Amino acid sequence: MSSARLALVYAALVTLITAVLLATVYLVTRSALEREIAAVIRAEVDDLGDDLRLGGVERVAATLRLRADSWGRTGAVFLLTDEQFRPVAGNLSFWPRDIEVAPSTPSYERMVEFEIAAQERGTAVLHPVEARIERLSNGYWLLVGADTSERQEVLRRFGLATLWGTVLTALCVWMLGAAYARRTARRVREYANTCQTIMHGDLTQRLRTDGSRDEFDALAVAVNAMLDRIEEQNTTLRAAFDSIAHDLRTPLYRLRVRLEEAQLRAGTSSEESQSEAQEVIAPALEDLDRLQRTLTTLLAIARAEAQGVTTHHDQVDLAGLAAGLVELYAPGMRAAGLDITLEAPVPAQLTGNRQLLAQLVTNLLENALKYVPAGGHVRVRVAKTPGSVCLSMADDGPGIAAADREAALRPFVRVGDAAAKAAGSGLGLSLAAAVARLHGAQLTLADNAPGLIVSCEFPVSPARGAPA
Amino acid sequence: MHLLLIEDDAEAARFLAKGLRESGYVVDIAADGREGLFRSTEGSYDLIIADRQLPHFDGLSIVAMLRKNGRHTPVLILSALGSVDDRIEGLRAGGDDYLTKPFAFGELLARIEALLRRGNLPEVTTRIRVADLELDLLGRKVSRAGRPIDVTSKEFQLLEFLARRAGQVVTRTMLLEAVWDLHFDPQTNVIDVHISRLRSAVDKGFERPLLHTVRGAGYVLRDGG
Numbered sequence: 242m243s244s245a246r247l248a249l250v251y252a253a254l255v256t257l258i259t260a261v262l263l264a265t266v267y268l269v270t271r272s273a274l275e276r277e278i279a280a281v282i283r284a285e286v287d288d289l290g291d292d293l294r295l296g297g298v299e300r301v302a303a304t305l306r307l308r309a310d311s312w313g314r315t316g317a318v319f320l321l322t323d324e325q326f327r328p329v330a331g332n333l334s335f336w337p338r339d340i341e342v343a344p345s346t347p348s349y350e351r352m353v354e355f356e357i358a359a360q361e362r363g364t365a366v367l368h369p370v371e372a373r374i375e376r377l378s379n380g381y382w383l384l385v386g387a388d389t390s391e392r393q394e395v396l397r398r399f400g401l402a403t404l405w406g407t408v409l410t411a412l413c414v415w416m417l418g419a420a421y422a423r424r425t426a427r428r429v430r431e432y433a434n435t436c437q438t439i440m441h442g443d444l445t446q447r448l449r450t451d452g453s454r455d456e457f458d459a460l461a462v463a464v465n466a467m468l469d470r471i472e473e474q475n476t477t478l479r480a481a482f483d484s485i486a487h488d489l490r491t492p493l494y495r496l497r498v499r500l501e502e503a504q505l506r507a508g509t510s511s512e513e514s515q516s517e518a519q520e521v522i523a524p525a526l527e528d529l530d531r532l533q534r535t536l537t538t539l540l541a542i543a544r545a546e547a548q549g550v551t552t553h554h555d556q557v558d559l560a561g562l563a564a565g566l567v568e569l570y571a572p573g574m575r576a577a578g579l580d581i582t583l584e585a586p587v588p589a590q591l592t593g594n595r596q597l598l599a600q601l602v603t604n605l606l607e608n609a610l611k612y613v614p615a616g617g618h619v620r621v622r623v624a625k626t627p628g629s630v631c632l633s634m635a636d637d638g639p640g641i642a643a644a645d646r647e648a649a650l651r652p653f654v655r656v657g658d659a660a661a662k663a664a665g666s667g668l669g670l671s672l673a674a675a676v677a678r679l680h681g682a683q684l685t686l687a688d689n690a691p692g693l694i695v696s697c698e699f700p701v702s703p704a705r706g707a708p709a
Numbered sequence: 710m711h712l713l714l715i716e717d718d719a720e721a722a723r724f725l726a727k728g729l730r731e732s733g734y735v736v737d738i739a740a741d742g743r744e745g746l747f748r749s750t751e752g753s754y755d756l757i758i759a760d761r762q763l764p765h766f767d768g769l770s771i772v773a774m775l776r777k778n779g780r781h782t783p784v785l786i787l788s789a790l791g792s793v794d795d796r797i798e799g800l801r802a803g804g805d806d807y808l809t810k811p812f813a814f815g816e817l818l819a820r821i822e823a824l825l826r827r828g829n830l831p832e833v834t835t836r837i838r839v840a841d842l843e844l845d846l847l848g849r850k851v852s853r854a855g856r857p858i859d860v861t862s863k864e865f866q867l868l869e870f871l872a873r874r875a876g877q878v879v880t881r882t883m884l885l886e887a888v889w890d891l892h893f894d895p896q897t898n899v900i901d902v903h904i905s906r907l908r909s910a911v912d913k914g915f916e917r918p919l920l921h922t923v924r925g926a927g928y929v930l931r932d933g934g
Contacts, residue, residue: 526813526925533811534896541893544792568863569889572902596793596892603895610897669896 244425248418256411263403271396278387279352282373285317285385293377301383302330316388318357318370324380333357333384342374342382349376357388369393428457432464444472477651484653488535488667492528499525538668542652545597545675557595559630559699560585560623563602567621570606578615585623589630591699593680601676604669605634605695613638613692633696640693646686650674670695710825711735713752715745715759715771716787725758728814729821742766749775754782756825758817761788761799769802776803783824787812793892815926819878826877839875840932842911842919844868853911863888864907871920871930880927904928 292300298321305319320331324344328335337355351374356367372386432448439446447468448461503521567583574581602621609619613636624631641649645656653667670684673695677684682697712734716722719740726736737752739745742765749757749771757775759768766774772784786804788795799807805827806820837844841854849865851858860868866888871879881900885891904920912918921929 529811534894537809537893540792544794565889569891569899569903572906573897573899576902594793595890599891600893603891603893607896 244422245419248422249415252411252415252418255414256407259410260403260407263406267396267399267403270399274392274396278371278389278392279373282371282385282387285319286373286375286383289321289383289385290375290377293379293381298329298379298381305330305332316368316391318372318384318386318388320382320384322382322384324382326382329381331384336382336384337370340374346376349374349382353386425457432457432461439468444468444475481652484667485539488653489532492532492535496525496528496532499528535668538672539652541597541600542668542672542675545672545679554592554594556590557593557598558588558590559598559632560587560589560625562595562599563621563623563632566599566602566606570603570610574606574610574619577610579609579613579617579619581609581619581621583621585621587625589623589625591630591680591701593699594676597676597679601673601697602632604673608669609634609636609638612636617692628702629698629700631696631698633694635689635692635694637689637692640688640691641686643688649686650684710755711737711753712821713737713739713745713748713754713757715739715742715749715757715763715768717741717760717763725814725817728818732818734821742768742771746771746774749782750778750780756821757782757784758821759784759786759804761786761790769799769804772803783827785817785820785824796892813925815878815923816880816882819880819883819927822877823874823879823883826874837869837872837875839872839930840917840919842872842930844872851911853915858910860907860910864903864910867903867907868911868930871928874930876929876931878923878926878929883927 289301289304292304296303301321305321308317308319318331318333320333320336321329322336323329326336326344337353337357339355340353342349352371353374354369354371356369358365359368360366368388368390370386371389372384375383375385377383435446435448447465450458450461450465452458499521503518503525506518506521563585564583567581571581606619606621609617613619617636617638620635622631622633622635624633641656648654649656650670652671654671655667670686674684677697677699680699682699684695684697687694687696710733712729714722714726714729714736716725716738717740722738722740726738729736737748737754739748742763745757745759745763746766757771759771761768763771768784768786768788772786775782775784783805784803785806785808786799787808787810788799789810796807796809805824808817808820835845835847837846843852844865845851846869849862851860851865851868867884870884870887881898882894884900885894904922908918908920911920917933919930919932921931923929
């Protein structure tokens with residue numbers, strides 16, 4: 242529902258409620274007024290009945306004559322007639338024509354309404370009268386009434402006021418609602434326009450905030466925070482693309498040079514050139530393998546970063562997994578002059594992707610193999626605590642300078658001296674970090690004084706052991 | 710041996726077929742999924758090599774339909790989708806092996822060989838003999854020319870895998886998958902170190918080496934050559 246229509250609906254509702262309220266007040270007032278008149282008439286009739294009992298018709302006529310002075314002001318109407326409806330006393334000159342009562346009725350008591358003509362500023366005006374007719378004990382008829390024109394006038398004005406009040410309320414509510422709706426619509430339109438601009442590529446645009454902390458401001462602040470994050474990711478992504486382009490182009494370029502060289506040699510067909518061609522082809526295939534590994538690793542990182550929507554999760558014993566991999570690498574490590582020890586005394590179950598976790602451990606081991614000089618020690622440790630499984634690998638190699646540690650986890654960032662930089666793809670640690678993140682853990686690098694200690698703590702919930 | 714190659718990339722198909730024919734196989738080529746499905750159900754092939762992404766029917770549907778029709782022809786799936794999950798999906802669909810593009814031709818050849826010879830040796834054998842090398846599968850013991858050889862349990866697994874495929878080339882990736890259950894390639898050649906240890910255990914002191922390295926492909930356990 243648009244805000245304009247919402248405002249209209251609210252206005253209609255408020256109007257309806259106001260109308261019902263005012264109508265109720267009007268009806269209650271009217272009935273109160275009517276009851277009051279009836280009560281006054283009743284009291285008069287009772288008084289006059291007393292007069293009749295005490296002093297007969299004469300006394301009633303006297304009382305009526307006595308009151309004649311004030312009749313004009315109060316709007317009271319009296320008439321006393323004999324059995325044949327001939328007036329005896331009162332301020333009406335004849336029995337009202339429209340009221341017919343059978344003269345034979347022995348007792349009679351009834352409320353009636355009729356109109357009487359009166360002279361007002363030279364013109365005849367009809368006044369409505371409400372009256373009570375009673376047959377007195379001596380057979381005479383008594384009519385006591387009140388001119389209700391004043392009451393009707395009051396009620397008419399009251400009704401008019403009610404009507405106008407309702408109309409004005411409706412108008413005010415609608416106008417306020419429309420103004421609010423327009424303000425809302427304008428703000429939303431402004432946001433939509435900004436979003437359009439951003440969508441068309443200008444990521445520097447932000448939604449306007451006014452510091453009012455209302456709902457719109459809160460929305461704008463949240464959207465802006467989201468945009469900041471997207472822009473930041475964009476920048477990282479662009480840097481990663483540049484690195485990827487560089488890392489793929491270099492081996493591609495070498496490959497091209499080698500193939501061209503092989504082509505040149507293929508022209509001559511001596512035995513010698515055949516073996517030379519072999520010498521060119523072997524490193525070319527190695528280049529291809531390296532390219533392929535880089536691509537595979539990149540895809541694995543992308544997969545792990547995509548929160549593993551499709552990745553298979555099962556129960557993995559990290560201690561057993563690490564033991565198997567240490568066994569796989571131990572001969573290679575020993576051949577490189579490294580000493581490797583494993584400390585994984587108890588099984589450490591966690592829910593995760595076995596292959597990715599294996600890749601994480603493998604990458605750490607390969608890093609040690611690449612960067613720790615001969616004579617070094619590598620210690621792999623898997624420990625189990627009530628809420629987590631902790632994996633760590635410590636070495637006494639060159640380590641990573643504190644300033645470089647955070648960067649070392651990013652794709653294509655190589656740290657250390659030139660030789661160290663040449664050895665790696667710059668992807669190993671970032672894949673390990675991505676796998677850790679996928680399993681709800683964070684890969685941390687720290688100083689082993691000397692050397693590097695890489696650790697990550699996987700959360701394990703006692704019930705299911707599922708990662709986040 | 711009669712192979713069916715279902716591959717929509719004509720250049721790749723031509724190259725693979727040429728290589729396979731040179732290795733002594735008879736190869737038919739199907740250029741899309743529909744033709745591939747038709748040929749694989751009509752003809753009698755010893756092995757089907759199917760690309761995963763094909764026009765009309767993809768490789769996995771072809772495997773699934775074959776299996777539904779009760780055909781157990783081994784199927785090797787080739788795919789550019791190379792994550793572990795893709796592999797698992799491919800094998801679950803009924804594929805017998807899964808190879809990620811690009812691959813070394815030697816790797817393909819070794820895997821074809823392994824699939825074709827699978828079942829030649831009964832799984833429930835207790836003893837494997839290659840020349841004068843003998844593996845006791847129950848006692849997990851190795852001896853050569855009657856002399857016992859000390860191997861670790863991992864080395865025994867390695868040797869058993871090679872011995873079951875004696876005479877066939879076994880690649881490093883096949884060993885990583887079968888013995889270590891690792892479905893990705895480590896950057897360093899960790900397998901080589903294990904093989905050279907195994908070689909020194911098996912061949913040292915004997916005139917005829919049994920464990921050979923096949924350049925650019927892998928290893929083979931065989932008598933001579």
